[in-house]
Amino acid sequence: xxLNKSTDLKELKKFDIDLxxxxxxxxxxxxxxxxSSKIEVKTEKDIWAxxxxxxxxxxxxxxxxxxxxxxxxxxxxxxVKDGEIYFSMLFPTDKLKEVCNFVTPRLTNGGDNNxxxxxxxxxxxxxDGMIELANNKKVKCTHCNRNDYTCGCx
Numbered sequence: 678x679x680l681n682k683s684t685d686l687k688e689l690k691k692f693d694i695d696l697x698x699x700x701x702x703x704x705x706x707x708x709x710x711x712x713s714s715k716i717e718v719k720t721e722k723d724i725w726a727x728x729x730x731x732x733x734x735x736x737x738x739x740x741x742x743x744x745x746x747x748x749x750x751x752x753x754x755x756x757v758k759d760g761e762i763y764f765s766m767l768f769p770t771d772k773l774k775e776v777c778n779f780v781t782p783r784l785t786n787g788g789d790n791n792x793x794x795x796x797x798x799x800x801x802x803x804x805d806g807m808i809e810l811a812n813n814k815k816v817k818c819t820h821c822n823r824n825d826y827t828c829g830c831x
């Protein structure tokens with residue numbers, strides 16, 4: 678991905694008025710796509726469109742997996758239905774882990790031979806948790822609504 682370095686206002690009319698701010702975040706995405714960060718990419722297939730859930734594997738054949746053990750800096754979730762991508766969500770992994778620690782999922786088994794343990798999070802709850810984190814730097818537990826991290830619900 679190449680960045681638009683032009684200063685011609687006619688060419689830049691599709692960009693924000695705050696050009697420097699916009700270019701800073703263009704560079705962030707450009708750096709991600711050019712390999713400056715470890716990225717883990719997962720894809721939700723079809724079921725999300727009916728359930729509104731994001732499924733995250735946390736254990737496989739008795740061993741921690743997924744978000745619990747990733748070494749990635751960035752976690753990307755793609756949402757595909759009938760072979761077509763509808764949207765993707767990009768998270769700094771540390772922020773996603775923080776939100777997932779306080780959003781109560783539904784736990785289930787899945788995958789081949791039900792060897793995976795999955796946490797099903799409502800997509801809207803993850804987004805709400807990110808908003809809460811951005812505004813208060815504390816995420817409320819969706820089970821008991823406490824935000825002091827001592828609730829013990831998780």
